[in-house]
Structure formats: structure tokens, C-alpha cells
Amino acid sequence: MQKYIRPISVITSLLIVGLLGYLSIEVLGNYGWTVFLISPFLTGFIPVYWVSRSSKIDLTGSYLLGLSTLLLAALGLLVFAIEGLVCIIMGLPIFVLCNMLGAYLGFKLNQKKWLQTKTLGLILVLISISTLSFDYVNEPKDLIPVRTSVIVHAPIEEVWENVVTFDKIEEPTDWLFKTGISYPTDATIEGHGVGAIRYCNFTTGSFVEPITTWNAPTLLQFDVAEQPTPMNEFNPFWDVAPKHLDGYFVSHKGQFKLNKIDDNTTELEGTTWYTVDITPELYWKTWSDFIIHRIHKRVLNHIKLESEG
Numbered sequence: 001m002q003k004y005i006r007p008i009s010v011i012t013s014l015l016i017v018g019l020l021g022y023l024s025i026e027v028l029g030n031y032g033w034t035v036f037l038i039s040p041f042l043t044g045f046i047p048v049y050w051v052s053r054s055s056k057i058d059l060t061g062s063y064l065l066g067l068s069t070l071l072l073a074a075l076g077l078l079v080f081a082i083e084g085l086v087c088i089i090m091g092l093p094i095f096v097l098c099n100m101l102g103a104y105l106g107f108k109l110n111q112k113k114w115l116q117t118k119t120l121g122l123i124l125v126l127i128s129i130s131t132l133s134f135d136y137v138n139e140p141k142d143l144i145p146v147r148t149s150v151i152v153h154a155p156i157e158e159v160w161e162n163v164v165t166f167d168k169i170e171e172p173t174d175w176l177f178k179t180g181i182s183y184p185t186d187a188t189i190e191g192h193g194v195g196a197i198r199y200c201n202f203t204t205g206s207f208v209e210p211i212t213t214w215n216a217p218t219l220l221q222f223d224v225a226e227q228p229t230p231m232n233e234f235n236p237f238w239d240v241a242p243k244h245l246d247g248y249f250v251s252h253k254g255q256f257k258l259n260k261i262d263d264n265t266t267e268l269e270g271t272t273w274y275t276v277d278i279t280p281e282l283y284w285k286t287w288s289d290f291i292i293h294r295i296h297k298r299v300l301n302h303i304k305l306e307s308e309g
């Protein structure tokens with residue numbers, strides 16, 4: 001990056017996106033388009049547009065300037081105990097894409113001189129306000145199902161017994177659960193049949209699951225009355241508890257479905273229905289589906305081993 005790039009362009013960008021982030025998260029309570037699309041876009045656009053109006057900077061230098069500003073913003077999230085490292089890493093693909101788009105447009109606009117600075121500033125303000133408003137009214141409505149299945153070489157009745165409750169699962173070797181993401185350890189139950197309360201215990205607490213359907217040995221369905229925080233976020237500087245860990249991912253209900261293939265073979269399927277109140281939903285749904293599948297696999301494989309053993 002050229003040595004003559006002025007730090008004031010970067011500082012101004014960080015102040016603007018910091019204000020937008022504060023309004024979106026702290027005031028409106030939203031993790032949405034403003035945080036994940038507009039803010040990284042502006043960390044690329046503002047410093048590049050500012051610098052290229054009065055200095056010679058090529059496209060490669062523009063990308064480097066934008067990405068440097070983005071990395072400083074991410075460092076600020078850690079230093080000021082706003083966010084944890086794992087969630088920043090999960091967001092990096094979309095952050096980098098939007099940042100590079102911003103840097104590209106900031107560079108190209110000055111090449112063509114299409115817009116006056118005042119007009120462009122007004123457009124950016126209007127876009128920021130509109131996305132804040134969109135985030136505020138755009139709430140998830142549909143439940144998202146995640147289904148995972150395994151084949152168990154055991155009679156369906158034995159598999160059922162290990163579905164209702166199961167003993168402590170061994171410590172995970174899966175790298176995913178080394179990041180602080182909560183994972184299941186065991187399951188207990190109080191009562192029998194519909195109305196019984198099942199507790200699926202995780203490393204951060206317990207899912208409290210009132211039983212709604214008890215069709216032994218084929219179907220166990222339950223609601224989720226309470227759930228623990230989804231992870232212990234890691235920050236190299238401080239202990240942090242970002243707001244998105246409380247109520248932005250909600251598991252609503254689940255089920256275990258057993259299908260008898262033959263006398264000694266059972267298909268076991270686990271399903272979770274959830275909502276994620278973080279947008280763009282398609283992006284974050286991809287992450288949450290991936291994590292839920294891994295959690296399902298941990299439980300289903302344990303049931304498989306217990307039943308076959």
C-alpha cells in the first residue's frame with residue numbers, strides 16, 4: 001500500500017461503521033444487513049474513495065487499503081470486548097466480499113467522476129438508514145428443519161431405550177467443538193410418556209424438552225421450553241458475551257424418528273426445528289445447519305454405539 005495514504009481516511013471509516021454498528025446492535029437489537037453487509041462495504045468504500053480523490057492509488061492498493069481497514073475494525077471488536085474471535089472468523093467470507101466490492105466501487109467512481117462527494121454522501125446515508133429500518137422490521141417467521149440420520153445395527157426396541165435417555169458421551173475429537181461451541185454430554189428424563197420432561201445436557205447448560213409425542217418405539221417428539229447459550233465465545237483479551245448469543249438462535253422443537261428396516265437394523269433420524277434472527281439468513285443458516293448436523297451426529301453416533309454394543 002502506498003506510503004502516502006492518510007490515516008484520517010481509515011479513522012473516519014471506523015468511526016462511521018462503529019456508529020452504524022452501535023445503532024443496529026445496541027439501539028435496535030439487530031444483527032442484520034447493516035452489520036454484515038453495509039458496514040464491511042463502507043470499510044472498503046470510504047477510505048478508498050477518500051484517498052483516490054487526491055492521490056494516485058491503483059486497484060491493488062485500493063483492495064489492500066480496504067482490507068486493512070476491515071482488519072482494524074475486527075481488531076477493535078476484540079479489543080473493546082464487543083465480539084469473539086470465532087464469530088468474526090465465521091463472518092469473514094461475507095465481510096471480505098463486501099469490503100472488496102466497496103473498495104472496487106470507491107476506486108472506480110473516482111476514475112469516472114460519476115458523482116459529486118456531497119451527493120454520494122447523501123446516498124450512503126440513505127442506504128444506511130434504509131438497511132437499519134429493514135433490519136428492524138425483518139424478523140424470521142418460518143422454522144428451519146435440520147434432519148440427520150444413521151443406520152443402527154440393533155433392534156428398534158433397544159435403539160428406542162437409548163434415544164429416550166443416554167449416558168455421558170465421551171469428550172469430542174471433532175475440531176468444531178474445540179472452538180467453544182456447546183455440545184451435548186448426556187440426556188435424562190423425569191416422568192414417562194407425554195408430559196415427561198427430558199433434559200438434553202450440553203456443556204453450557206440444559207435443553208428442557210417437554211415430551212409432546214411418545215409413540216414407542218418409533219417416534220419421540222418434544223418442544224424446547226428452555227435452552228442454554230449456544231457457545232462460550234473466545235476473545236484473546238477479555239471474557240465476552242455478545243448479544244447474539246442470547247435469543248438470536250432459538251431451537252423450538254425436535255424429534256427422534258425410528259424406522260424398523262429388519263429385526264436387527266434400524267434407521268434413526270433426528271430433527272431440530274429452529275429460527276435464526278441474524279441476516280442475511282441464507283448465509284447464517286448455512287453455518288447453523290452445519291453446526292446442528294455435527295451436534296446431531298455426535299448424539300446419533302453415541303446412540304448407535306450404545307445400541308450396537
